[in-house]
Amino acid sequence: MDRISFKIGTVFFITILLVEGVLFYYLHSSIIHSRIDEELASLQTRGNNHRDILETSYSQETIHHITAMESKTDTHVIITDQTGEVVSSSVPTDHSMQEIITGTPEDVPRAGLVLENDWKDKQYIASVSPLENSGAVYMFKNTERVQSLIAKLNKHFWLAGILLLTSMAVIILFLSRFITKPVIKMNEATSKIRQGDYSVTLPRGGKDELGELAESIQVLADDLNHMKRQRNEFLASISHELRTPLTYIKGYADIAAKAGTTPEDRSHYLQIIHEEATKLSGLVKGLFDLAKMDENTFTIQKETVELCEFMRGIHSRMAPSFNEKNIALNFVCHGEVYIEADPTRFEQIIINLLDNARKYSEAGTATSMQVFKKSSTVHIIVKDEGKGIPEEDQAWVFDRFYRVDKSRSKALGGSGLGLAIVKELVEAHGGKITLSSKNGKGTTFEIII
Structure with missing residues (x-):
């Protein structure tokens, strides 16, 4: 797990080391050159000062005073005459000094x-x-002193470099751990997901890319966990929905085939078999329609539909079934509203919503259908005063075979596909559907085209 932090830390360390190395080298070279230039400028200025004094008062006493003064410093002075002969020196003239004096240019x-x-x-x-018509003043400084100064400077640089590298290594170690810790947690989470364990919980990150990635993985895990439960429920629902009508069909067919069954009973049993076969056929058709939608082979034949008249026709056909349960079915639509839709499929949408409203509403309540246009969109609202949908179920009611009522009450019926x-x-149809619901107060579905 530490491999990524080691790699990130190594990359950071090498990158910063290269940058700091180049900067240190440049700074070191600049300081040394600056310090040497200062030493040379100081040496030259000191010689010029001695030259000015000698030009003002050129005497043995002045010469002796200058050489005596320089003998107590870390610089040396040699005064020569016009012929290049040494007149006076603060230290004995050695071979190196003589070579430098001999190599002095004429101008x-x-x-x-x-x-x-x-x-x-x-x-x-x-x-x-140069002394005007009197020779020259030579200034010397032993390079051992300069080298000692540079050595001290190098020592300080090495110390600063070691401290910087140490602090940089510690900072990078903690920084790489800080950066890679959420990545390691996400890696562990994805490993659990890969093994089929979706019960992962990632801490909420910041608003950066790592935080967004952690949130995406958490959402993925939750969705996969829901899909796993949904798949199990789907298989259980398919098994139940197919087994129940088949059991009825087989059982009543066996009874109807018995020799002692009366014509009246046989007719009753055949009616039950027909109802169950119809229910089974509707279930298979619903599954077939969903399969075609998944494969994008489901065709929508759109045409211009005047929605108020269209919905009024559905209201007329559905009102008797609502009246039968003593539920009022109201319809509101003003003027003319046109949309491009497949009449057959759009009728299926509205009837499914109304059928749900009728099933889950009690006698004495009301269900309303409303159509209106807002800006460039058309809104269709189906609102009931029924049981409502619990908040925890609202995100999943559009999933296949999902039931708010897990009891699969035969009185309510339905396959969970509607x-x-x-x-x-x-x-x-290029639209979207939303719902709002309060438990015990009803549900509102809104279609926006």
């Missing part, structure tokens, strides 16, 4: 000149300041 500018700046390989860095077919047909 030295008034501001002075750096004669040697190689602090790495030479014994001295040096500058020269609303699934309604949803598919509405979407096939």
Whole structure:
């Protein structure tokens, strides 16, 4: 599980190491060059100052004063005459100093000149300041002191580098753990999902991509868990819905075939067999319609339909069955409202919704049908005052074989396919269907085309 944090940490570490290495190298080089330039400028300025004093008062006393002063510092001064001979020196002149003096060019500018700046390989860095008609002032500084200064600077850089690398490693370790912890949890969750265990719970993340991914995995797990339950319920429902009418058909067929059965009883049994066969045929047809919708082989033959007149015809045909249960069926539609729809399929949608309203409403209540146009959309509302749908069931009522009433009461009937077919047909017409319901106060279905 730590492989991803190791990889991320390694990538971060190498990337930052390269960036910091380049920056450190540039900073180190800049500081060293700046420090050497300061040393050379200081040496040249010191020589120019001595030169100015000598030009003001060129005497043995002044020369002695200058050399005596420099003998107590880390720089050395050599004063020469016009012929290049050494007049005075703060230290004994060695071979390296003599080589630098001998190599002095003829035309030295008034501001002075750096004669040697190689602090790495030479014994001295040096500058020269010309004396007007009197020779020159040479300034020297032993490179051991410069190298010691650079060594101290390098030591500080190494210490800073080690501290930076250590702190960077610790920070990257915690950062990579912080970044990869949710990824590891998501990996564990997907492993459980792959093994068929959908009972995963991921902590709510932030609004970034990792948080969105965790939320997507959680939604996927919940959906798969629901689909697993739905599949089991689907198989149980199919088994029940097919077995029940087949049991009736077989049982009553056996009784009707007995020799002692009276014509009246046989006729009654045949009527039951016919009803169960009709119910079984409707169930198979519903399943067949859904299968065709899934395979996109379900055709919708649209034509222009005047919706008020169309719904009025459905109201006339359905009203007697509502009156039979002492339920009022009201219809409201003003003017003319036109849509492009398949009349047969659209009638199936409305009848399914009305059939549900009638089944789950008590006597003395009312069911209403309403059609109106709003902007560029047409709204169709079927509202009842029945049992209502519990909030926890509302998200699933359009699923196949899903029943709010799990008892499969024969009095209510139904196969659990009606609303699934309604949803598919509405979407096939380019619309959507929504519901709002309160337990014990009724349900409202709204179709928007």
